Amino acid sequence: MPLSLLNDFLYCPRRAALKAIEGIRSENKHTVLGDIVHEHADLPGYQVAKGVTLLRALPVWSERLGLSGKCDVVERHADGALAPVEYKKGKRRAFENDDAQLCAQALCLEEMLGRRIDRGAVFHAASKRRREVEFTPELRALVERSLADLRGLLDSQHVPPAVFKPACEECSLFEICLPKAASEDSRAERLSRQLFQT
Numbered sequence: 001m002p003l004s005l006l007n008d009f010l011y012c013p014r015r016a017a018l019k020a021i022e023g024i025r026s027e028n029k030h031t032v033l034g035d036i037v038h039e040h041a042d043l044p045g046y047q048v049a050k051g052v053t054l055l056r057a058l059p060v061w062s063e064r065l066g067l068s069g070k071c072d073v074v075e076r077h078a079d080g081a082l083a084p085v086e087y088k089k090g091k092r093r094a095f096e097n098d099d100a101q102l103c104a105q106a107l108c109l110e111e112m113l114g115r116r117i118d119r120g121a122v123f124h125a126a127s128k129r130r131r132e133v134e135f136t137p138e139l140r141a142l143v144e145r146s147l148a149d150l151r152g153l154l155d156s157q158h159v160p161p162a163v164f165k166p167a168c169e170e171c172s173l174f175e176i177c178l179p180k181a182a183s184e185d186s187r188a189e190r191l192s193r194q195l196f197q198t
């Protein structure tokens with residue numbers, strides 16, 4: 001499974017299912033901005049800045065979790081500590097899905113290198129601010145639990161129904177998913193059921 005699918009799943013299970021089961025992809029301004037932000041980080045290589053080595057576009061995987069993907073940047077600090085850094089397009093804001101994706105990258109690195117990784121960071125391009133993320137037992141458990149749920153969803157081959165929520169407004173699949181119409185449909189269905197019962 002791609003690491004990014006975990007992020008999609010925590011954003012909205014239907015989004016992950018539409019992508020992974022139906023194979024649907026779509027762009028909107030948010031995905032295009034995200035691609036632009038990743039342009040530099042997607043070029044493999046390394047540089048040293050202020051005593052920290054920055055490894056860019058580093059491939060990572062986990063046999064145990066069945067995951068693969070890449071880290072935008074992995075920092076190697078002077079004391080040997082490693083920290084994955086994920087680039088995001090928006091302003092500095094904490095999102096559970098972003099933190100879980102970062103933590104999943106750390107779990108891959110831990111399995112590959114046989115060493116503990118305690119923290120990483122999300123770099124928010126719009127505000128040019130960095131947010132440190134600690135890989136707590138709770139966050140690690142969320143990743144493991146969500147991956148099990150995601151695997152169950154993919155095994156079921158069932159796309160969950162749309163439920164309109166604020167996150168839908170920024171979803172690149174909005175025009176395909178039509179969550180408002182789907183909500184209307186279910187309301188119409190409810191009303192017709194009530195009518196039939198009377």
Ligand code: SF4
Binds near residue numbers: 018
């Ligand atoms: S539009 Fe909303 S319900 Fe549909 S996939 Fe996106 S987030 Fe999920």
